[in-house]
Amino acid sequence: MYMKRCKKLLYLILTIAILLTSVRVSPLISSAETLAEMVVSPGEPVVFNQPDAEDFSQKLSAYKESGYTAADITERIAVPASDFSFAGAKPEFISYNGEKNVFLWDESIEKCSCAVNVPAPGLYTFGFKYFAETTAAAEITRTLLIDGEAPFEQASSIALPRMWKADGEPVKNTAGDEVSPLMKQLELWQDRELYDSAGENSEPFQVYLEKGVHKFEFEFLSMKAYIAAFFLDTYDAPESYEKVKSEWDKAGFKNAEKSITFEAEDSIFFSNHSTYKMASDGDPLCSPISRGYTVMNIVGADGGKACGNSVTYSFKVEESGYYKLAPRVRQNYRDGLPSYKKIEIDDKVPFEELREYCFYNSDYWRTEVLGDDKGNPYLIYLEKGEHTLTVTSLLGKYNPIIDILYADSQRLSDLLLEIRKITGVDPDYNYDYQLAKQIPSLIDTFDGLSENMRRLMEMIEDAAKRDTAKYNELKNMIKQLEAIKGDIFKLPRKLKDLDTVVSQYSTWITQFYEAPLDMDYITVAAPDEEIKSRHSNIFQNIYSTLVNFVLSFTKDYDNISNIVDGNANKTVEVWVSRGTAWGEAIKKLIDGGFTPEYGVNVKMNIVPAGQLNAGAVNTLMLAIASGTAPDVCLGVSTGSVGEFAMRNVLIDLSELDGFEELKNRTYAEMYVPNTYKNKVYGIPETMNFSVLIYRKDIFSDLALSVPKTWDDIYKNTIPVLLQNNMEIYLPLSEGWGLYQTLLFQHGGSVYNDELTKSAFDSAEAYDAFVELCELVTKYGIPTSASFFNRFRSGEMPIGLGDMTTYMQIATAAPEIAGRWGIARLPGTVKPDGSVDYTRVGGSETSAVIIKNDDLLLEESWQFIKWWMSTEIQLSFGYTIEAEMGTASRWNSADKDAFFGMAWNKEDLSVIEQSFENIKATPIVLGGYYTNRYLNTAYNKTAISNEDARSSLETAVDAINSELARRRNKAGE
């Protein structure tokens, strides 16, 4: 009875339970509409297309295979500039430097074109008669389309080279060292066929054209030039040495008797790149010898190694006849690999074997007689008189190697992205992701990569003829790939190793584009003369080293003053905290511009970076305390200006003559961190910018749009990235930097209006602070990561970066060239719907004048005004970038000088925009507490998970009490 009742109860319960499950329970999120409302509608997704034109070298080989040859024409087909058609208004045609009817092609003329009637089918080269506009130094580039399409990949950026020559003889500085003169551009009309600027081909650009009218369209990319004409011509390929020699023999030429030798560094006629110039080497047998004191005795070193660079020498021979060329060279740069050079006499390659002459690698100097592998010298016929010898660095036989490296690094990095989409940035090593099944092409890709690596090994061994590091590294990589293929389960652990392969390939690509060769002197020798290869022995080397060592006790290495001339002029003392190259460049400008114009000498000292800042005991502070401080300091970090100003050791510059004019040349906010109590103590010298850097290809894959506001980032960017196991980079290892930007965007400020109390107790400050901490606590953005590496590998396809990061990615990551872009920093949406894009900004370094008893105020101020003038800043920027490369771009605080550098057109507008709403934090006595306590509050909240409100309030209290204490002490 009892049991029956229980069973009934049980059945009843079961029935109710089953009925209940069929009733729909409303979900927490009520409807699809509400869900849609929560997602902020994103902007347009990024579109990224791979360029599809073929590389020129591949195109050329295709032409040759199809049997095309140079067209059969007798003379050049020229189209004068007056026959060009222009998209917009026609430019003014002027006479310039001896040519009539030319026009200045600057950025106002976006496109122009001309139609050419081609008389016969065949391969044509093309070129311009142009005059490089010499106020700038960056590359002149144009885009070419033939009949509406790009003939090959390099047509998207064709360079019109400039010609450079050393501006005078090397000068001795007070240390006794010779300093190479600055390179000056030659002002002349150039009539040349166009080559690729990366030295990939020894032949000029050629296209196959059918008979008829063809339209050539050009687009402006960068830098101005005067154009006189455009022409088509054909390329005469040089014939083999045998053929050429037999023809010369038939003409009855004989061996010459006398040899001549000329120093490479003295005979430069011109070079096509400003870095290819004279340098110094300490080898005891270099002539003239550079021992103890630097003497300019060679050509090459780091400046001439980029492929595409060429240098032309001029020399004179006394009699006509056969000569052999024997330069004294050293090629010890590359990892055992040879350098390929194109040798031309009088602008023409004499015969095929000199088109890609191979200089082998060796640790020592040698006199290389240009000849074939068996040691027979090449005899070249030269007429009596003047000749030129041009040496161009080429990629040579490395072309196919580069192609493989590019393609494979692309393939591998795409594959790694695919893998990371599945495993995430942080794979679980115990989980079987079944990668081989998920990515069907995985094994094939690995096979292809190993196969190519083997081919690379063969090619490298073939070229180098000796042991190279690359060969061994490739062996290792093949082993790694085989191991991975053997056990795909372990692949997630090896992702870092594969990343290393990609970055190794990129490094090699940059290395292969260098064909270094140092040249000491060149002997144009009579064929019968025996050329001995002289290289120094160990005793000579020891002696040189000894001399250098003894001299190091007396030589003053960081004084770059000139010889104070006897006119008893005033001397301004300047300290510069930058490297020697910068100091030398400034000094040359001073000698060439400031001293002659104002009659004031400058005694300059180079100081290591950081020695001109406040904080810690350093040179400047000690100098001021002991009364030996200089008059002017350049390169003082702006944060230190306030510190020195408070202690009353700097001159107030706001009252000086010409200050307003100087101030207007940069952004007003740059002066805020240089101002204390309404007096200006420093002139901004350099400035920085901050932008979002993102991967176009990854964003295109994920159909993401570039975020414009922080809300965008939180609601669109971060979720999509996290879903695909990627992250965003923000500089969160300390809070102060990003906090200021957020604070200003929320409408807050750091101090109250009187600058007596901290304004962190306002609602805006609290909101900004919470937003900052939530980046770590809510969105899990890593506080510490190497953005550069993760950007390359794709783990962090978007992040905040400053100019240093931007330049790093632009110069040191060739495998992602063209696949990334920059955008403005995100803004905050204001209650009225508009977006506030304010970002924190201010000058990076400043120039100051120090108070001391023997200060030459007028002359010092004159110097600073001269130094910060747009003209000098531009000139200095060009010089530094020319001497040290793109990565050392000069970020002058002068607006015109900053934007006058060779920025990428696309990026330039974003960078300009990023300066529009900068704001800086003012200097306050006791202000060091602000960033200190804010960082502490940030750390406590974001990392130790304490309460935001109480952390911030502790900070406010501490800051206020310190500000009050300092003010009391100072007696206010």
Add this chain to the structure above:
Amino acid sequence: MIRKKSGPTGYHNTKIGYLCLAPYLILFFLFTILPVLASIFLSFTDYDMLNTPKFVGFENYTYLFLEDDIFLIALKNTLTFACISGPVTYILSFLFAWLICRMGKLRNFFSLAFYAPSICSGVAMSTVWLYFFSSDSYGFINNLLMNIGVISSPIQWTLNTKYVLGVIIFISIWMGMGTSFLTFIAGFQGLSEELSEAARIDGIRYATQELVYIILPQMKPQLLFGAINSIVAAFGVFDIAVSVGGFPSVDYCAHTLVAHLYDFAFTRFEMGYASGVAVVLFAITYSVGAIIRKVLASD
């Protein structure tokens, strides 16, 4: 009574004695005594290093003892540091010295291995150890712990206030086996064999018994020297703290007395106040040294 005597015990030879001491005394005075005196003088002034000092009397000390919160934090940190790192280094040096002395052939190699870290600069060694203690998830220790599954997200060694002091103590113990170590080894060489033999005859069988009853009493001078060294060094720790924790460290978690005085001297430009802190530090170190001397002095 004949006072002036020439000869081995006369006044004339006292003069020569002073002459021999002179170089050391002069340098000691110039570079140790004089700066201490200057510091004491400056502690009564307000000096920003670039303008002349202004005399302010006891104001600096008033602020120091009555109002400065951070001084107390720094004192706490330094005492923690000294109490843990000092004795631990001291005991470890002694133990290692003892073990190495019993090794015989390999003694020189191990001595070098233990002494080497202390010759290197604190900054250099911190850089090396920061590879291990990096806050990045690719840092050595973080990576190891994440791989074996102990933690799932990287430990912020240098940013999390809980860990910073620990890391600094660890590194400084590693670096601290310096001169005390060598002193102990020297001390061990100078022990007399007869006492040990006698002890063995008397029935000592374990090495530890020998250590406690025979060796320790004999080494009182070395123990004293080593103790003073370790304690003084522990009070003066600065470069390691700054390289690892930053300057100033987050929430002052690794702020030692020397860091505190450095902060006042070079960030806030109050050299007078910094000198006051320095005088206090000098007093503390001196008194601790005096106490140790009393305890360990040979009678």
